[in-house]
Amino acid sequence: xxxxxNTAETVLEDALAGVAAAHPELAVDLANRVITRAVRPPxxxxxxxxxxxxxxEPLHGGFVGPGMLDAACPGExxxxxxxxxxxxxxxxxxxxxxxxxxxxxxxxxVMNFELAAELAAERGIEVRxxxxxxxxxxxxxxxxxxxxxTGATVAVEKIAGALAERGAPLDAVxxxxxxxxxxxxxxxxxxxxxxxxxxxxxxxxLAEDEIEVGVGIHGEPGRRREKLRPARELVAEVVSxxxxxxxxxxxxxxxxxxxxxxxxxxxxxxxVFGEVAAxxxxxxxxxxxxxxxxxxxxxxxxxxxxxxxxxxxxLLELWNAPVDTPALKRA
Amino acid sequence: xxxxxNTAETVLEDALAGVAAAHPELAVDLANRVITRAVRPPxxxxxxxxxxxxxxEPLHGGFVGPGMLDAACPGExxxxxxxxxxxxxxxxxxxxxxxxxxxxxxxxxVMNFELAAELAAERGIEVRxxxxxxxxxxxxxxxxxxxxxTGATVAVEKIAGALAERGAPLDAVxxxxxxxxxxxxxxxxxxxxxxxxxxxxxxxxLAEDEIEVGVGIHGEPGRRREKLRPARELVAEVVSxxxxxxxxxxxxxxxxxxxxxxxxxxxxxxxVFGEVAAxxxxxxxxxxxxxxxxxxxxxxxxxxxxxxxxxxxxLLELWNAPVDTPALKRA
Numbered sequence: 283x284x285x286x287x288n289t290a291e292t293v294l295e296d297a298l299a300g301v302a303a304a305h306p307e308l309a310v311d312l313a314n315r316v317i318t319r320a321v322r323p324p325x326x327x328x329x330x331x332x333x334x335x336x337x338x339e340p341l342h343g344g345f346v347g348p349g350m351l352d353a354a355c356p357g358e359x360x361x362x363x364x365x366x367x368x369x370x371x372x373x374x375x376x377x378x379x380x381x382x383x384x385x386x387x388x389x390x391x392v393m394n395f396e397l398a399a400e401l402a403a404e405r406g407i408e409v410r411x412x413x414x415x416x417x418x419x420x421x422x423x424x425x426x427x428x429x430x431x432t433g434a435t436v437a438v439e440k441i442a443g444a445l446a447e448r449g450a451p452l453d454a455v456x457x458x459x460x461x462x463x464x465x466x467x468x469x470x471x472x473x474x475x476x477x478x479x480x481x482x483x484x485x486x487x488l489a490e491d492e493i494e495v496g497v498g499i500h501g502e503p504g505r506r507r508e509k510l511r512p513a514r515e516l517v518a519e520v521v522s523x524x525x526x527x528x529x530x531x532x533x534x535x536x537x538x539x540x541x542x543x544x545x546x547x548x549x550x551x552x553x554v555f556g557e558v559a560a561x562x563x564x565x566x567x568x569x570x571x572x573x574x575x576x577x578x579x580x581x582x583x584x585x586x587x588x589x590x591x592x593x594x595x596x597l598l599e600l601w602n603a604p605v606d607t608p609a610l611k612r613a
Numbered sequence: 614x615x616x617x618x619n620t621a622e623t624v625l626e627d628a629l630a631g632v633a634a635a636h637p638e639l640a641v642d643l644a645n646r647v648i649t650r651a652v653r654p655p656x657x658x659x660x661x662x663x664x665x666x667x668x669x670e671p672l673h674g675g676f677v678g679p680g681m682l683d684a685a686c687p688g689e690x691x692x693x694x695x696x697x698x699x700x701x702x703x704x705x706x707x708x709x710x711x712x713x714x715x716x717x718x719x720x721x722x723v724m725n726f727e728l729a730a731e732l733a734a735e736r737g738i739e740v741r742x743x744x745x746x747x748x749x750x751x752x753x754x755x756x757x758x759x760x761x762x763t764g765a766t767v768a769v770e771k772i773a774g775a776l777a778e779r780g781a782p783l784d785a786v787x788x789x790x791x792x793x794x795x796x797x798x799x800x801x802x803x804x805x806x807x808x809x810x811x812x813x814x815x816x817x818x819l820a821e822d823e824i825e826v827g828v829g830i831h832g833e834p835g836r837r838r839e840k841l842r843p844a845r846e847l848v849a850e851v852v853s854x855x856x857x858x859x860x861x862x863x864x865x866x867x868x869x870x871x872x873x874x875x876x877x878x879x880x881x882x883x884x885v886f887g888e889v890a891a892x893x894x895x896x897x898x899x900x901x902x903x904x905x906x907x908x909x910x911x912x913x914x915x916x917x918x919x920x921x922x923x924x925x926x927x928l929l930e931l932w933n934a935p936v937d938t939p940a941l942k943r944a
């Protein structure tokens with residue numbers, strides 16, 4: 283295993299020390315492992331809290347800031363945050379207007395956020411939960427009942443975050459988050475496995491000419507393994523798979539995220555995006571807004587995911603709203 | 614070779630098609646391979662043009678936009694742009710106020726930008742060139758006489774770009790770019806080699822426990838190969854090497870860039886940044902501003918570089934100025 287770490291045991295605490303040093307605009311509670319905005323919003327507002335296993339950076343800590351999340355609670359690598367940690371995050375950011383938990387659909391995350399919601403309720407904090415389950419590759423997976431939550435998390439956090447920032451009430455923010463999730467579908471292809479530091483070797487191994495089609499962000503199995511093909515062919519299949527599931531049709535507009543899984547250069551992600559835009563154009567679908575880069579990674583995994591969120595005027599307007607986080611900024 | 618490409622021959626044109634599709638705020642001249650701002654600055658201003666081989670994304674195309682570059686000209690992967698291409702970029706963005714070329718110190722780049730400057734002069738365009746040569750690892754290298762140009766390019770383009778945006782004259786913008794370069798030092802460590810698509814295999818191979826200390830962004834040899842060590846030890850050596858060369862002392866302030874070389878996850882870059890900040894603090898040096906992420910990559914190479922720019926009030930004020938590019942945004 284070749285990694286820029288001190289020890290496998292201290293990966294999260296060492297990384298959080300780095301986040302604290304790099305981002306004076308964030309406050310990092312190293313004891314509770316909670317990242318919040320250094321400057322609290324001036325007026326009471328619904329707070330957005332997300333979290334999950336580490337190893338998907340910039341998700342979620344990189345999305346804390348005005349216009350997006352109020353707090354993130356990172357678990358150990360590929361491991362859910364514990365309920366007390368999530369509770370600490372909720373207590374740190376609740377202004378009395380309530381808290382929305384954005385939870386990717388993994389059994390451990392769902393359970394621990396649910397426990398945290400109960401503990402928060404006992405302390406008088408109103409909580410709503412938005413479950414993200416956008417990955418169309420498989421129904422049920424290694425750590426998931428139902429569909430896995432992946433790239434749509436970025437759109438949910440951005441768009442619901444923008445609404446919360448404007449002072450919308452708790453139920454409206456949660457309902458919008460659910461609407462964004464329902465409007466989103468994702469699919470991923472891996473060229474290599476990811477190596478969890480504590481394991482010391484890749485979660486799965488692929489031959490030199492082999493890819494995993496429909497992989498999860500922890501290396502969960504996809505639909506099949508096959509030979510690597512040109513980007514154009516891979517993207518055509520990914521787009522067609524998403525469109526079929528999503529019932530997108532000519533005239534529709536989408537927000538498109540071409541996301542690197544951690545080990546793939548931006549040069550290749552742009553090639554992928556070019557193919558995505560071309561395939562969508564053939565279907566009469568317009569890319570209204572897009573992101574290309576590493577947003578929801580899987581440690582050092584090479585590969586990409588595509589997320590398409592069906593857009594409408596409200597979603598686009600909120601997508602365009604100002605945001606100021608380490609990983610996503612818009613004036 | 615496992616890459617998300619169509620063919621090795623079309624990597625650049627396919628990637629530029631993706632950049633064009635992803636960024637309506639940019640204009641991509643696919644024939645000349647020049648990326649400019651889609652909206653020209655309203656008033657005449659000094660134009661900043663940079664370029665170099667592809668494979669270092671987001672450098673340079675990702676830094677085109679208000680507050681930074683006016684144009685980028687990407688060559689083939691790890692190959693200099695040709696003089697006509699650079700000339701086309703200069704002609705596209707000159708408003709009569711002159712053009713500053715930001716050139717990383719590689720023999721091919723230096724030669725081709727020099728030829729382009731002569732051609733531009735014949736057409737009545739005044740050109741100044743800022744040579745970036747910040748890499749302290751070695752004197753002379755595979756494709757370089759003198760020191761290589763690496764991470765300082767980001768600071769030069771950001772800070773000189775901010776001054777140009779305010780309407781400063783040609784000589785002042787060029788002089789400031791040179792001042793930023795002179796205030797900057799970089800050093801890189803590779804954990805793996807990079808694979809150029811046309812070559813099909815890594816430029817160099819490292820054993821499973823081996824690193825290249827002082828590597829260049831095209832895989833040029835560094836100072837030595839050695840065993841992988843904890844991040845803390847690697848960073849201590851990198852910081853100490855830069856401080857020695859740079860004569861930084863207690864009380865100094867720096868802008869610090871912890872840069873991923875393309876295949877290293879953000880989680881690890883934050884661990885590196887935490888160590889950088891801690892080591893600098895031991896020396897009494899303050900990180901005034903920082904960036905952590907993939908800014909000057911080397912295709913899929915795993916590893917990092919550290920760039921320290923000695924800061925003063927003028928450099929910090931211009932570093933903080935608004936910028937709106939795909940890879941760097943600040944309100």
